[in-house]
Amino acid sequence: MHTPSSKQLVVVAYDISSNKRRNTLVKLLRGYGVRVNYSVFECRIGKAGLSALKMRIDEIQIM
Template sequence: MQFILVTYDIENDRRRTKIHKVLEGYGVAVQYSVFECFVSDEDYAGLRIRLRKLMDPKHPADSIRYYHLCRGCVEKVDIDGTRPFEVASPFIIS
């Protein structure tokens, strides 16, 4: 299992909404275009395939980025505000 921060910048409203809906099945939206996901290797591979099909690689503004965070990095997440860290994971966040 891995913790991944997924960000995207998609210019087209329709494609952006479709990408957002797919990501809702894999993680928690912390901003409209930023998701925290705790996924298996298989789910991660499937997610990337699904998202690639929805983006337009010919459009220079379309991009999706996947940031893999190790356990130590996840434990160091600092949050200002009242929204809790919501990703269900085997990591112990203290």
């Protein structure tokens, strides 16, 4: 029997003009998923991972 994965596919796309913020975000996202385009990442993560990712992105926004 196949059990559904608790992980979901999350697509993260961004348009950030600040080099510092953009580079920080790219480094973060590389730890969560794969880059599929210059400003798009696909991440397979669970609910806890998604919550953590959102918090880290919020921290980057206030840099």
